[in-house]
Each structure stands twice: as structure tokens, then as C-alpha cells.
Amino acid sequence: MVGLPTRVRFMKNIKPILRLHLVENLKLAFLCLAYIGLQLLTFYFGANRRLAIYNGIVVCFQFFCAFLMIKVNARRGRHLSWICLGLSMFFLLRAIVMLIIARKPLIALPGFFMILMFALIASLFSYQVELLDKRMVADYVTSLHNGRGLILALQNKIYNKESFYVIYIEIENFKFLNDNYGFDFGDELRKVVTKRIKNIIKGHGIAGCVDRSSFMIILNGDCDARQVAGHALHTISDKISIKKDEVEIDCFLSAYAGIASCPDDTVDAETLMKYSDIAMLHATMSKKNRILFYEPQMEEKLKRQVEVEKIIKKALSNNWFYLVFQPQFSTQEKKLRGFEALLRLRDPSGNNLSPAEFIPAAEKNDLILEITDWVLLNALKTFSKLVLGTDLTISINVSPKNMESAQFISKLKNVLDETGFPAKNLEVEITEYCLLQSFDQTIENIKALRELGVQVALDDFGTGYSSLSYLEKLPINLLKIDKSLVDDIESNVKSQPFVSAVIYMGHLMGCEVICEGVESEGQLRLLRDNKSDFIQGYIWGKPMEFDKARELLDA
Numbered sequence: 186m187v188g189l190p191t192r193v194r195f196m197k198n199i200k201p202i203l204r205l206h207l208v209e210n211l212k213l214a215f216l217c218l219a220y221i222g223l224q225l226l227t228f229y230f231g232a233n234r235r236l237a238i239y240n241g242i243v244v245c246f247q248f249f250c251a252f253l254m255i256k257v258n259a260r261r262g263r264h265l266s267w268i269c270l271g272l273s274m275f276f277l278l279r280a281i282v283m284l285i286i287a288r289k290p291l292i293a294l295p296g297f298f299m300i301l302m303f304a305l306i307a308s309l310f311s312y313q314v315e316l317l318d319k320r321m322v323a324d325y326v327t328s329l330h331n332g333r334g335l336i337l338a339l340q341n342k343i344y345n346k347e348s349f350y351v352i353y354i355e356i357e358n359f360k361f362l363n364d365n366y367g368f369d370f371g372d373e374l375r376k377v378v379t380k381r382i383k384n385i386i387k388g389h390g391i392a393g394c395v396d397r398s399s400f401m402i403i404l405n406g407d408c409d410a411r412q413v414a415g416h417a418l419h420t421i422s423d424k425i426s427i428k429k430d431e432v433e434i435d436c437f438l439s440a441y442a443g444i445a446s447c448p449d450d451t452v453d454a455e456t457l458m459k460y461s462d463i464a465m466l467h468a469t470m471s472k473k474n475r476i477l478f479y480e481p482q483m484e485e486k487l488k489r490q491v492e493v494e495k496i497i498k499k500a501l502s503n504n505w506f507y508l509v510f511q512p513q514f515s516t517q518e519k520k521l522r523g524f525e526a527l528l529r530l531r532d533p534s535g536n537n538l539s540p541a542e543f544i545p546a547a548e549k550n551d552l553i554l555e556i557t558d559w560v561l562l563n564a565l566k567t568f569s570k571l572v573l574g575t576d577l578t579i580s581i582n583v584s585p586k587n588m589e590s591a592q593f594i595s596k597l598k599n600v601l602d603e604t605g606f607p608a609k610n611l612e613v614e615i616t617e618y619c620l621l622q623s624f625d626q627t628i629e630n631i632k633a634l635r636e637l638g639v640q641v642a643l644d645d646f647g648t649g650y651s652s653l654s655y656l657e658k659l660p661i662n663l664l665k666i667d668k669s670l671v672d673d674i675e676s677n678v679k680s681q682p683f684v685s686a687v688i689y690m691g692h693l694m695g696c697e698v699i700c701e702g703v704e705s706e707g708q709l710r711l712l713r714d715n716k717s718d719f720i721q722g723y724i725w726g727k728p729m730e731f732d733k734a735r736e737l738l739d740a
Contacts, residue, residue, distance in 0.1 A: 216251075251266040327376060331393065332393075335393040335395070338393070351402075352413065353461035354414070356398045356439070357440065362436055375394070382402065386413070390403050417440075417442065421438050422440065442477075443468055444476065450479055493543055501552070501556070512729075513699060516720050525614075526579060526582075553584040557581075557584055565600055569606045573607065611640065662696055670684055670700075681715075
């Protein structure tokens with residue numbers, strides 16, 4: 186469909202809508218004519234004493250015609266039924282006047298009460314239909330358009346040949362908050378988010394709820410979609426305070442957005458929603474962009490993700506995963522600090538799957554929990570005897586899904602007991618993203634780790650979005666400066682003072698600092714000058730198999 190010219194695609198998608206309107210209009214016209222015909226018949230029967238007894242039957246058929254008009258189309262059918270009722274009243278009053286003038290018995294008067302009864306029933310029925318119609322297209326909690334309402338709104342805009350954007354917003358940590366604090370708490374969160382989104386669009390679009398954690402904005406084509414989406418994500422991420430059992434709970438939501446446009450991408454309502462959803466999914470997999478516009482190749486990438494998930498499941502079942510270890514050194518003396526355990530995947534054919542591909546795919550579901558369990562068990566079992574009586578540190582990366590789990594600490598204790606690995610030699614690496622997912626549970630888990638004697642490192646420092654006022658309160662002992670900040674330290678004039686400031690900030694927080702991705706003597710010299718405590722990178726050690734890591738220990 187994407188390859189078809191816009192005009193052809195528009196006609197292809199609009200024909201079913203036009204056909205539906207035509208069929209409805211023909212039905213309404215037929216029923217309206219039938220009603221008028223029956224009304225003329227009652228007028229004829231009313232003038233004939235012998236046929237007057239059939240008047241009630243004819244009025245019942247009129248009632249049935251009006252009922253069907255409302256059923257075919259609640260709004261237009263209701264209006265037509267009231268017009269027909271007015272016509273009936275006119276004929277009835279005319280008949281009464283004529284009968285009074287002619288001084289004849291009022292044979293048609295019983296029909297008058299039948300019509301009044303019908304008017305009452307029709308009013309109640311049409312009100313109920315309208316109420317049900319509203320409920321069918323509106324979300325119960327937020328009163329925004331629901332999925333069906335969004336489809337109808339999209340079809341209406343397409344029918345009117347409007348250009349517009351569809352912005353799909355997914356709140357990624359909503360489910361955790363909803364599951365832990367209850368549905369009522371989740372409903373209050375949704376109301377706050379709804380209010381914030383409404384304040385952003387302010388008459389420039391339509392807002393809706395796709396499901397409990399997903400929102401959608403149908404934005405007018407003359408607006409800047411990226412700017413509006415960015416404003417929405419920024420506003421959603423602002424602190425939300427909600428009372429739960431007389432205790433005020435602070436929530437920090439994080440969200441992603443995908444954008445599709447009409448008519449550029451497609452002129453089909455459901456496809457527009459699908460494209461914006463696909464773009465949003467790719468934004469969740471991207472470390473750099475929280476907002477992405479739909480591109481045709483995204484569907485292929487999504488299919489690839491499904492394939493990768495299947496490979497991960499097979500790897501867990503068939504033990505295709507293995508570990509390599511990258512050494513960390515003190516910057517000044519080149520003394521070995523320890524190793525970071527890095528996960529790799531190799532299938533039976535010898536093909537390696539990049540961690541940059543399988544880690545994001547695993548993080549989209551609970552597979553990452555199984556992978557973390559595997560890494561912890563195997564890394565600690567491998568080094569359990571080598572670290573005894575030493576200061577050697579083994580660093581393990583932990584997913585946000587682990588840090589938001591109340592069971593993580595108990596699982597870790599079991600692994601430590603099973604392997605006999607000393608807690609003081611273990612370092613758990615988390616990212617600032619963990620704090621955005623579930624701040625309270627993450628803080629609780631970090632404190633529990635420190636009580637066990639486990640060290641905690643904050644990875645990718647300087648690239649996240651967390652507030653420094655929260656970071657300085659965290660009981661962490663190491664900050665890892667991301668490779669992206671180290672890469673340009675020699676060539677970019679602004680990079681050096683920036684990295685220097687980040688190192689100083691880490692020391693100010695009472696933490697040691699390690700810089701990742703160090704590959705050249707120039708980078709090493711500058712990091713020494715700026716008092717980075719440790720380095721990790723190809724200059725002194727690439728990721729290596731366990732046998733080579735053990736040789737490094739013996740050297």
C-alpha cells in the first residue's frame with residue numbers, strides 16, 4: 186500500500202466508507218418513505234368507519250419503521266423519526282379538526298395516544314443509544330477517545346482529505362506502578378497524564394487512549410509533530426504526586442513516541458495506528474532517540490526482533506551463551522582492578538549474534554531476567570575461588586527489570602550462597618534508566634545490595650536524564666563515564682572540559698570514577714591529568730576468554 190500513489194491509496198481506502206454511507210442513506214430513505222406511506226394509510230382508514238379498526242396495526246408498523254431508523258443510524262435516524270412524528274401529529278390534528286367541523290365521532294383519537302406513547306419510547310431509546318454510543322468511543326476513566334473512537338476520528342479526517350500526524354505515546358514504567366500500587370492508583374496516574382496531554386494540544390488535535398499505558402494524539406498537519414511529541418514526553422516525565430492510603434507517593438514516568446503522517450505514510454486509519462506503534466517500538470529500542478518518525482524499513486527490523494527473541498530462547502535452552510571478561514585498571518599505576526563480565530552468543534554453526542542486537546530484544550520482555558540469572562551464576566561460579574583473599578572486583582550488568590523486582594535481592598543471595606563468591610568482590614552495574622523505571626524499588630534494592638557488601642556502579646554516567654539531587658543521595662561507590670564522552674576528548678575542544686567536569690562531579694559525590702572505551706595514548710594522558718581513578722578499554726585490554734583472564738591474574 187505504501188508504494189501506491191497517494192490519490193490511488195486514498196480512493197482505495199475511502200470506497201468502503203462511501204459504500205457504507207450510501208447503504209445507510211438508502212435504508213433511511215426507504216424507511217422514511219414507508220413511514221409516510223403508512224401515515225397516509227392511517228389518514229385513509231380514519232375516514233372510513235369499517236377500516237378504522239386497522240388503525241392501531243398501521244401505527245404499530247409506523248412505530249417499527251421509526252425504531253429501525255434509529256437502529257440504522259442513531260443520530261440521523263432519531264432526527265428523521267422526530268420529523269415523521271411531527272408529520273403524524275400534523276395529520277392527526279388535521280383529522281381531528283376536520284372531524285369536529287363535520288360533527289362526526291373521533292374515530293382516530295386512539296391513534297393520538299399511540300403516537301404519544303411511541304414518542305416517549307423513541308426518546309428514551311434514542312437517549313440510551315446516544316449514551317451507549319458515547320461509551321463505545323470514549324475511555325471510561327479519562328473520557329478521551331478509546332481505540333474505536335480514534336479509528337472513527339481518523340476515518341473522518343481521511344474522509345475530509347485532511348493532512349495530519351498520529352503520535353503514539355507509550356509510558357513504559359506504568360505497568361509496574363499499576364501492578365504495585367493498584368488499579369485505582371493507575372487510574373489517577375492516567376488522569377494526570379490526560380490533563381497534561383490536553384494542555385499541550387489545546388485545540389490543535391484530538392487525544393485518545395489506546396490502552397492503559399498508551400496514549401495517542403491526532404495532530405493537525407500545520408503543527409510541528411516532533412516538537413509537540415517532545416513537549417508531551419517532557420511534561421509526562423515531570424514528577425507526579427498521588428496519595429495512596431494517606432501517603433503521598435512521587436512517581437516519575439518515562440515515555441517514548443512514534444509518529445506516522447497522513448497522507449505521506451498511508452491513508453488507512455488502522456495502518457496509521459500500526460505505523461505509529463511500530464515507530465514507537467523502535468524508539469524504545471533506540472538509546473539515542475525517544476521520538477521516531479515511521480520509516481518503511483522499520484517493519485523489517487521488527488520482524489528481525491521477533492527472530493532474535495526466538496534465538497535467545499534457544500540459546501537459553503541449549504547453552505549458546507558464553508562470557509568474556511574485559512579488564513579494568515587503575516589509571517596511574519596500571520594496577521588490575523578487576524573484570525567486567527560481558528555476555529556473548531554463538532550458535533552451533535559458529536555464528537555470533539551481536540549484544541547490541543540481542544540485549545535490547547531481551548529487555549523488551551522477561552527474557553532479560555533469565556539472562557541476568559545465567560550471567561550471575563556463571564560469572565560468580567567461574568571466579569569464586571580466584572577472588573578469595575583478594576581485592577579483585579567482578580562487575581555484572583543488571584537490567585532495570587531486575588532492579589524493579591522485589592525478588593532480585595533474594596535471588597542474588599541464593600547465587601552468592603551457591604557459588605561461595607564473596608559479596609565484597611561483586612559489583613553490580615546499573616544505569617540511570619533504572620531510576621526512571623521504578624525509583625522507590627530501585628533505591629530499596631541498592632540499599633539492600635550495599636548492606637550485603639556488594640558494590641554498586643552507575644553505568645553510562647553523563648548520558649542519562651536523572652536529577653543530580655537524587656543521584657547524590659544514592660549509596661553507590663563507582664561512576665562509569667560512557668565511551669561516547671571519551672571518544673572525542675582529543676579532537677573536540679568542548680569534550681575535554683566536559684569530561685573533566687563529570688569526573689570532578691563524581692568525586693564530589695564521594696564516588697570513584699572509571700572511564701570506558703579508552704583506546705589511545707592521548708585519551709589516557711588526558712584522563713590521567715583529569716584524575717580519572719580507573720580506565721577500561723582496548724588500550725590495555727580487550728574482552729577476553731576466561732583462560733586469558735586467568736593468565737592476566739597470574740602475571
